[in-house]
Amino acid sequence: MQRRHFFAHGSAGLGFVALNSLLAADESLASGQSASLARPPDVPPKAKRVIYLFQSGGPSQMDMFDYKPAMAKFYDQDLPESVRNGQRFTTMTSGQSRFPIAPSLFKFAQHGQSGAWISELLPHTSKIVDKLCIIRSMHTEAINHDPAVTFVQTGSQQPGRPSIGAWMSYGLGSENQNLPAFVVMLSRGSGRPNCQPLYDRLWGSGFLPSQYQGVKFLSNADPVAYLSNPPGVDATLRRNMLDDLKSLNQHKFSSYQDPEIATRIEQYELAYRMQTAVPELLDFSNETAATIDAYGPQAKIRGTFASNCLLARRLVERGVRFVQLYHMGWDQHGYLPKQIRGQCSDTDQASAALIQDLERCGLLDDTLVVWGGEFGRTIYSQGQLTRDNYGRDHHPRCFSLWMAGGGVKPGLVFGETDEHSYNIVSKPVHVHDLQATILHLLGIDHRKLTYRFQGRDFRLTDVHGEVVQDFLS
Helix, strand or coil: CCHHHHHHHCCHHHHHHHHHHHHHHHHHHHCCCCCCCCCCCCCCCCCCEEEEEEEECCCCHHHCCCCCHHHHHHCCCECCHHHHCCCCCCCCCCCCCCCEECCCCCCEEEECCCCEEEECCCCCHHHHHHHEEEEEEEECCCCCHHHHHHHHHHCCCCCCCCCHHHHHHHHHCCCCCCCCCEEEEEEECCCCCCCCCCCHHHHCCCCCCHHHCCEEECCCCCCCCCCCCCCCCCHHHHHHHHHHHHHHHHHHHHHHCCHHHHHHHHHHHHHHHHHHHHHHHHCHHHCCHHHHHHCCHHHHCCCCHHHHHHHHHHHHHCCCCEEEEEEECCCCCCCHHHHHHHHHHHHHHHHHHHHHHHHHCCCHHHEEEEEECCCEEEEEECCCCECCECCEEEECCCEEEEEECCCECCCEEECEECCCCCCEEECCEEHHHHHHHHHHHCCCCCCCCCEEECCEEECCCCCCCCCCHHHEC
16 A cells, blocks of 8 residues: 555544444434434533623723722822732733723612622623623733634644634534534624724634534615525525535545545535525524513614623523624723723623523523633723723733623622732632633533544643632532
8 A cells, every 4th residue: 555545544433433424413303303413511511502701902901800999099109019010011002101990980889799899881791690600710821812812712723723612513413414613703893993903713603624613694675794695596496406515525535534525514514404594593583572672772773782682592492502792892901991881782681681581491400601801901091091081901811701600600709809809819710711611510521521623632621720710510
């Protein structure tokens, strides 16, 4: 056998496993059963699925969740060097001659039995605070957006690793063969609509088989690219074309046993099944007026955060494992008081409605909801500070995030920062710890969910991460 032939056929074992999985799925579909390919749980799972409400740009923790009333008396005073302690600045503020403290303009009040301090920016979230686990001691490593977002989503600052949704899809399989296991939706915020871009690799499969990557739903006529048949192509013609294409792909697979060929066969079949499933999914006509109104006035507008939240509930209802909502616009280096009002108006009511709607449908107990961004903001102002305006720079040393449902302890406020919301003083939670905890709630030991690539066993948490037991109900 030639060397080239040896390597071409060397993947036969994995390829046959992949093809057998697809054939098993076809048999299950024929019998009307779900064709989940899930691995056995490592620990008893509390959650079956995840909705991740990712707030891209870095929400300001001290304007929303991390109340710092003592800062009022330090208005326009320089941040003490003893607080910064040599920590790095971004290039956007490193050249400033001063770092004036900018206390939050917004009022805070305690809410619920937990007594959590919540900003006036979040009137709807404040009403469900006893259902939330608010973490005020998150910290990360990257100080700029792209590596920080990549780190939260993939466990590495460098592009190329599988996203958290792809790991979930790989580890848990699918509960609905007519829809993807991992769905992504994007919305553009009204605070700063033209801020940091998001790249498709953030929901990619990296070195995992490509069947595990996220499928992005669009806000235009076709929610998934090329979902509709071209003019003049009916369902019968489409089916015949796919059958012929499948035959060609299977012939190629028999020669090379490349698992990506098997993946392609299945993805074509999934796309065909989605032509029926997706239109029904997007039809809100069977939702009550009260349900739609609860998400806010933008719930009827495709592509808004509110509409995407309602669609997320409908997706998990139908067995989708991981739903990722990206909401852009939180990168507020200037004009923060105005811009953050817009962002909170976009997200506050819909986020709270999603929690209540999941609970109403009996889904909250086994659906984990996560809300948060890639890092926090600085207590000092970027640029000119006035009584009614300020901006804030990136701050990876501490930020706030909340979780709900899916085995998370409700009514918990976890962790503490110093009076400047600059350093963590109690119960730090690293991004890898968050990832390990999410996997644990889904029944997965983060140390065991691995994939061998280039001679190494990779995992979402790399060689780090500890499950935060205090979060668990």
